[in-house]
Amino acid sequence: MNGHVHLEESDMYESDGKLFLSEAFNVIMEEILHKGTDRKEKVCEWTEPDQLRALMDLDLRENGESHEQLIQRVRDVARYSVKTCHPRFFNQLFAGMDYHALTGRLLTETLNTSQYTYEVAPVFVLMEEEVLRKLRSLVGWSEGDGIFCPGGSVSNMYAMNVARYWAFPQVKTQGLWATPRMAIFTSQRSHYSMKKAAAFLGIGTDNVFMVKVDESGSMIPEDLEAKIVQAKSQDAVPFFVNATAGTTVQGAFDPLNCIADISERNGMWMHIDAAWGGSVLFSKKHKHLVAGIERANSVTWNPHKMLLAGLQCSVVLFRDTTNLLMRCHSANATYLFQQDKFYDTSLDMGDKSIQCGRKVDCLKLWLMWKAIGTCGFSERVNKALALARYLVEEMEKRDNFKLVSKGHFVNVCFWFIPPSLRGKENNPDYQERLSKVAPAIKERMVKRGTMMVGYQPMDGHVNFFRMVVVSPRLTTKDMDFFLDEIEKLGKDL
Amino acid sequence: MNGHVHLEESDMYESDGKLFLSEAFNVIMEEILHKGTDRKEKVCEWTEPDQLRALMDLDLRENGESHEQLIQRVRDVARYSVKTCHPRFFNQLFAGMDYHALTGRLLTETLNTSQYTYEVAPVFVLMEEEVLRKLRSLVGWSEGDGIFCPGGSVSNMYAMNVARYWAFPQVKTQGLWATPRMAIFTSQRSHYSMKKAAAFLGIGTDNVFMVKVDESGSMIPEDLEAKIVQAKSQDAVPFFVNATAGTTVQGAFDPLNCIADISERNGMWMHIDAAWGGSVLFSKKHKHLVAGIERANSVTWNPHKMLLAGLQCSVVLFRDTTNLLMRCHSANATYLFQQDKFYDTSLDMGDKSIQCGRKVDCLKLWLMWKAIGTCGFSERVNKALALARYLVEEMEKRDNFKLVSKGHFVNVCFWFIPPSLRGKENNPDYQERLSKVAPAIKERMVKRGTMMVGYQPMDGHVNFFRMVVVSPRLTTKDMDFFLDEIEKLGKDL
Ligand SMILES: Cc1ncc(COP(=O)(O)O)c(C=O)c1O
Ligand SMILES: Cc1ncc(COP(=O)(O)O)c(C=O)c1O
Numbered sequence: 001m002n003g004h005v006h007l008e009e010s011d012m013y014e015s016d017g018k019l020f021l022s023e024a025f026n027v028i029m030e031e032i033l034h035k036g037t038d039r040k041e042k043v044c045e046w047t048e049p050d051q052l053r054a055l056m057d058l059d060l061r062e063n064g065e066s067h068e069q070l071i072q073r074v075r076d077v078a079r080y081s082v083k084t085c086h087p088r089f090f091n092q093l094f095a096g097m098d099y100h101a102l103t104g105r106l107l108t109e110t111l112n113t114s115q116y117t118y119e120v121a122p123v124f125v126l127m128e129e130e131v132l133r134k135l136r137s138l139v140g141w142s143e144g145d146g147i148f149c150p151g152g153s154v155s156n157m158y159a160m161n162v163a164r165y166w167a168f169p170q171v172k173t174q175g176l177w178a179t180p181r182m183a184i185f186t187s188q189r190s191h192y193s194m195k196k197a198a199a200f201l202g203i204g205t206d207n208v209f210m211v212k213v214d215e216s217g218s219m220i221p222e223d224l225e226a227k228i229v230q231a232k233s234q235d236a237v238p239f240f241v242n243a244t245a246g247t248t249v250q251g252a253f254d255p256l257n258c259i260a261d262i263s264e265r266n267g268m269w270m271h272i273d274a275a276w277g278g279s280v281l282f283s284k285k286h287k288h289l290v291a292g293i294e295r296a297n298s299v300t301w302n303p304h305k306m307l308l309a310g311l312q313c314s315v316v317l318f319r320d321t322t323n324l325l326m327r328c329h330s331a332n333a334t335y336l337f338q339q340d341k342f343y344d345t346s347l348d349m350g351d352k353s354i355q356c357g358r359k360v361d362c363l364k365l366w367l368m369w370k371a372i373g374t375c376g377f378s379e380r381v382n383k384a385l386a387l388a389r390y391l392v393e394e395m396e397k398r399d400n401f402k403l404v405s406k407g408h409f410v411n412v413c414f415w416f417i418p419p420s421l422r423g424k425e426n427n428p429d430y431q432e433r434l435s436k437v438a439p440a441i442k443e444r445m446v447k448r449g450t451m452m453v454g455y456q457p458m459d460g461h462v463n464f465f466r467m468v469v470v471s472p473r474l475t476t477k478d479m480d481f482f483l484d485e486i487e488k489l490g491k492d493l
Numbered sequence: 494m495n496g497h498v499h500l501e502e503s504d505m506y507e508s509d510g511k512l513f514l515s516e517a518f519n520v521i522m523e524e525i526l527h528k529g530t531d532r533k534e535k536v537c538e539w540t541e542p543d544q545l546r547a548l549m550d551l552d553l554r555e556n557g558e559s560h561e562q563l564i565q566r567v568r569d570v571a572r573y574s575v576k577t578c579h580p581r582f583f584n585q586l587f588a589g590m591d592y593h594a595l596t597g598r599l600l601t602e603t604l605n606t607s608q609y610t611y612e613v614a615p616v617f618v619l620m621e622e623e624v625l626r627k628l629r630s631l632v633g634w635s636e637g638d639g640i641f642c643p644g645g646s647v648s649n650m651y652a653m654n655v656a657r658y659w660a661f662p663q664v665k666t667q668g669l670w671a672t673p674r675m676a677i678f679t680s681q682r683s684h685y686s687m688k689k690a691a692a693f694l695g696i697g698t699d700n701v702f703m704v705k706v707d708e709s710g711s712m713i714p715e716d717l718e719a720k721i722v723q724a725k726s727q728d729a730v731p732f733f734v735n736a737t738a739g740t741t742v743q744g745a746f747d748p749l750n751c752i753a754d755i756s757e758r759n760g761m762w763m764h765i766d767a768a769w770g771g772s773v774l775f776s777k778k779h780k781h782l783v784a785g786i787e788r789a790n791s792v793t794w795n796p797h798k799m800l801l802a803g804l805q806c807s808v809v810l811f812r813d814t815t816n817l818l819m820r821c822h823s824a825n826a827t828y829l830f831q832q833d834k835f836y837d838t839s840l841d842m843g844d845k846s847i848q849c850g851r852k853v854d855c856l857k858l859w860l861m862w863k864a865i866g867t868c869g870f871s872e873r874v875n876k877a878l879a880l881a882r883y884l885v886e887e888m889e890k891r892d893n894f895k896l897v898s899k900g901h902f903v904n905v906c907f908w909f910i911p912p913s914l915r916g917k918e919n920n921p922d923y924q925e926r927l928s929k930v931a932p933a934i935k936e937r938m939v940k941r942g943t944m945m946v947g948y949q950p951m952d953g954h955v956n957f958f959r960m961v962v963v964s965p966r967l968t969t970k971d972m973d974f975f976l977d978e979i980e981k982l983g984k985d986l
Pocket of ligand 2: 356646
């Protein structure tokens with residue numbers, strides 16, 4: 001015998017486990033999917049950190065707990081978590097709930113495999129290939145490459161790294177000491193992941209040149225040219241330009257064709273961060289917003305945002321057909337990617353990734369796509385844009401709302417002007433006082449739990465709200481409610 | 494009206510969705526959790542790629558499908574996927590199924606939030622903090638830092654990047670052109686993510702010095718010293734040494750105290766990749782394997798491997814108490830990390846990450862921990878090691894098995910010597926013929942679906958099997974079955 005270690009199986013294990021899972025599933029259904037999507041219920045149950053710590057009893061102990069205690073824990077987690085599936089959750093660039101996508105997620109979690117080889121993920125290797133093919137075809141590419149990544153920031157990093165390898169292949173083995181200083185270009189309003197990528201990849205944030213934007217938040221091509229000249233004058237080699245299709249705050253679209261012209265003239269890799277805006281590709285009516293996207297070398301697109309696939313679901317797509325992605329990232333580990341397998345090992349794509357184990361992120365999108373079809377996505381995108389437009393129109397009818405700028409997408413950025421500030425635009429402390437309005441309203445909103453929407457300052461603009469319309473469950477009534485509620489929350493400010 | 498876009502909600506949406514989810518849940522229960530864990534059922538239903546493509550009908554179309562068709566799709570995905578929860582799945586460093594962890598995963602997926610701020614993830618921000626604290630205390634640190642990452646490879650990259658920033662803070666802004674050439678040290682048998690990290694971070698794979706190992710796969714400290722001298726002679730600055738606690742193939746543990754001495758003497762950052770072996774920290778009996786771990790600057794640990802948390806669940810822990818992780822990665826995005834919030838914004842930890850949206854990976858581990866307690870993990874670890882030892886003992890009784898080396902962990906690396914090769918060790922084609930045995934057995938095994946175990950070559954060793962004991966459901970009978978089955982599959986080779 002092996003000391004005191006019990007080597008056999010307890011019969012209870014499987015049946016107890018399944019019982020727990022089933023009961024927890026019912027709690028999840030009730031607390032999150034029924035109550036959490038009900039307009040009459042709260043979006044969040046605000047609790048102060050210290051109070052929540054105590055309520056949740058987070059401490060991990062020597063011994064386990066009873067079935068009943070554990071079910072109560074499931075209930076508590078559900079209760080005190082924000083209901084991002086609630087129709088009045090507008091706080092991030094994801095919202096709502098698609099039941100087919102959720103089913104795909106449950107299936108993924110239960111199957112618990114890794115995306116690296118056909119051997120352990122036969123269905124998902126083929127499925128990822130198909131979903132990527134289909135997304136590429138929406139971009140306008142009949143060939144190419146791509147991969148699912150843990151989020152858009154990482155997708156952007158992949159693009160930057162592949163571009164660098166394309167420009168300076170020696171970097172993979174010799175590092176940046178073997179290359180000239182490099183320059184990256186991206187707009188002032190692009191996502192901060194560009195800077196994070198430059199830092200992480202060893203390029204440095206000073207080598208990210210921030211290109212100016214117009215009032216709507218869209219890159220000014222002339223300034224891109226000026227910045228390229230500036231970089232060259234500093235002996236930095238321009239190799240990568242990032243255009244944003246749907247900026248984070250304003251939802252602005254950079255002029256892709258102009259940027260493509262400039263990239264081509266300068267021999268640069270053009271990446272498009274369409275993490276947020278890429279989904280307009282589904283809509284005949286709105287895809288003009290990304291006209292020229294097919295000229296890019298790479299595109300980031302997050303189905304976990306507007307398409308409701310659920311976190312995490314992000315892809316980076318490449319126009320390249322020379323296996324650049326694999327050549328850039330491969331390490332040829334023999335324990336995973338044996339070449340003497342009995343099947344076609346070109347299906348073992350894991351070496352394209354910088355990860356080893358890689359979550360299956362394609363199934364949730366695939367199943368939802370099977371359920372609603374390409375035209376279902378198209379309808380959702382059209383509806384979201386129409387509702388955002390409706391909201392803007394209604395806002396313009398009320399004189400206590402002021403738009404930050406006219407947007408083209410589903411982001412609606414605005415100030416609420418409370419009674420005490422109306423007509424006081426010229427007072428010296430106006431901006432200072434206005435900057436306090438959104439935080440005050442936000443606090444009341446969260447504490448009441450009626451809805452959630454984010455705010456932020458932005459160069460020269462004091463704190464304003466960013467409303468985003470994502471969930472297909474939303475209606476014009478929700479838009480009206482939104483405006484009424486902001487007015488109600490801010491009426492005495 | 495807004496053109497032809499329908500702006501109101503369909504009543505059917507919610508109820509149809511919930512119905513689908515419930516029905517799919519039953520299919521998942523039946524097909525994966527009942528059948529998939531049944532020893533009498535197959536681990537996998539091998540299907541050739543072309544055949545599987547046709548069977549699955551992966552194509553994504555214009556229109557959606559019916560409820561019945563979609564339920565059939567759920568069934569098909571389950572059927573043709575590998576059952577990693579099956580007691581005879583030994584192919585990777587994860588296996589088995591914990592129902593509490595799975596419940597945590599379902600809850601995570603349904604709540605669908607991102608880990609960046611207290612505002613949208615109140616429960617999970619506090620929970621991550623608590624889980625990290627507890628994992629750090631097992632390492633032996635009463636203070637420190639850490640974060641959940643999308644897998645051990647990314648955790649290793651974090652450690653390397655933070656170490657680089659610690660050694661050369663200017664790298665964040667100016668890039669590697671502002672630093673001397675750097676050198677990284679890791680053993681020949683360490684995980685390939687070290688090379689991937691060096692390439693991705695712009696350091697280059699040539700600057701990774703591969704330190705020799707002994708027969709068991711454990712780093713030879715004298716060679717580490719020699720490699721440091723060599724690096725210095727090439728004007729590369731040694732800044733980072735990676736010690737592995739549980740190598741991928743052999744399960745070897747590097748001598749941590751010796752390596753810590755050398756790191757300290759040379760002013761280097763010491764990282765420990767305990768992605769695989771870290772879980773011995775739960776066991777009083779076996780934690781001597783990682784003696785000295787508390788001397789490291791950072792540790793990678795994957796609860797998705799031996800602890801059965803489910804993919805993805807990986808942490809990188811830091812001994813640092815000076816907020817190095819945040820300083821290294823922060824970009825201070827104002828739209829997420831507003832400083833004028835109404836709660837303590839030091840809870841908004843998202844800027845520590847290189848990601849923006851970040852999946853909640855702590856809940857599954859936390860819930861499982863609540864369910865079985867620290868001592869439950871300890872029992873599981875002890876059982877796995879005892880079973881691996883049992884397997885080795887049984888193997889030694891049979892003369893058609895030959896161990897590659899004596900292991901200390903749950904990896905059992907061995908050759909099966911088929912009848913035709915027995916006693917032929919001195920034949921000139923012995924190694925060549927032996928190298929074909931594992932692939933041949935693997936093919937038969939997968940096609941029969943009775944079990945799954947991986948094989949690989951390793952410098953100077955032709956293809957051998959790597960058996961890993963992970964799942965707490967395993968018994969000595971499963972070990973016996975394993976040996977019998979290999980013999981059966983290879984008897985005519
Ligand atoms: C334009 C843009 N790009 C990239 C990202 C990053 O995506 P993720 O949160 O998946 O990392 C975001 C996130 O909001 C974004 O708005
Ligand atoms: C020792 C070691 N480190 C790191 C990793 C990478 O972990 P992940 O697959 O989560 O990226 C592995 C994976 O097997 C490993 O064995």
